[in-house]
Amino acid sequence: MKDLQEILAIARQVGWGAADILKSYYHRTAADLNLEVEYKQNEPVTVADIAVSKYILEQLQAALGNEDFAYISEETYNSPLSQDKSKLVWIIDPLDGTRGFIEKTDDYAVHIALIKETRPVLAVVVVPEAEKLYYAIAGSGTFVETRNASPIKLSFTPDTRKIEDFTVVVSRSHRNQRLDYLLQNIPFSSQKAVGSVGCKIATIIEQQADVYISLSGKSAPKDWDIAAPELILTEAGGKFTHFDGTPLQYNTNDINQWGGLLASNGQHHEVLCQEAARILEQWDNI
Structure with a gap:
């Protein structure tokens, strides 16, 4: 099997190709745009989602095969490609922020993550x-590259x-009363x-x-939204943890990331988590 740096080079190339298709x-x-929007579990899916999902899967499988890797895409997660948990697993969101894509807010992204056991070891x-393309290997830092410039750590x-500063x-669209109450009290x-989770995290970086x-309600972010x-x-x-400070787990028997999750620049992270949990306990007792 190729080492992680070689695999990352492939994933970066695939990421840029996926971006070109989306663009x-x-x-x-408007005259020749027909996204053929459908809804699955109240979330929009377009022909662009499907085309990019197909492209990413085909490119990764052609380069890396199925012997060492399983593949989970938002559009194909119930397929046989995703069933073998003994392998390294690709978790892919071909179009994160579909609503922003449809509404032309510019807030959309491509997510490609490689999971070992339950944690990410490589991400694009x-x-x-x-x-911009952001990439990381666990333990090696985060880099950003553009098409015409060398990567910057x-x-x-x-x-x-x-x-207070x-x-x-x-989110532009995923809001509820619990979240509004929490934000009013911190x-x-x-x-x-900002629409896409990938774009949200980019604004922090x-x-x-x-x-x-x-905050999960009747639904929750999925592995491909977060990994x-x-x-x-x-x-x-x-830092990116549950409110109790525990790390997120991926490729478990549940693709949902339930509960309260908090991402930060690392400053005051534990205090923010504790305060968020306290405020939500107040809400739940109202």
Whole structure:
């Protein structure tokens, strides 16, 4: 089997190819754009999702095969490709932020993560409209590249600000009363609305925001929403955990990431988790 650096080079090339396909759909004129939107469990799926999923799977399988790897894509996770948990597992979101893609907000991304047992060891997140590709190998840091520039290693600068000075990045569409109550009672200085999880984490890495909070309700984020962005954030020095501080687990018997999740630049992370849990306990007792 190839080593992780060789596998990463393949994943980066596939990520850029996936971005090109998405942009070809995204920038078509209204006259010839037919995304054929369908809804699965109240979430939109377009022909772009399906085309990019097919492309990523075909490219990875052609380069790496099925002997050492299993494959889980948002569009194919119930297929035989995803059933062997003894292998390294690719967890893929071909189009994270489909609503933003449809609504032309620019907030969409490609997520590609490689999971060993239950944790990510390699990740690629591409933000096509920013022409940026973020990548990481566990223990080796996070890098960002554009098509015409050498990769740059990313890390957070020392931060002495208080929580009251922080900006929280929030969803454009996935909101509920519990989350609104929580955000009203943590004294962040401002909120920044961004669609895709990958784009949200990119805003934290780029130090345009400081915190992201996810609360599951009737539904929850899926493995493919979180796995690649998590490794990109943590290898840059940030943190992404459950409110109780435990790490996220992937490729378990449940693709949902239930409960409260908090991503941050690493500053005041434990305090933020404890405060979030306390405030939600208040809400649940109202």
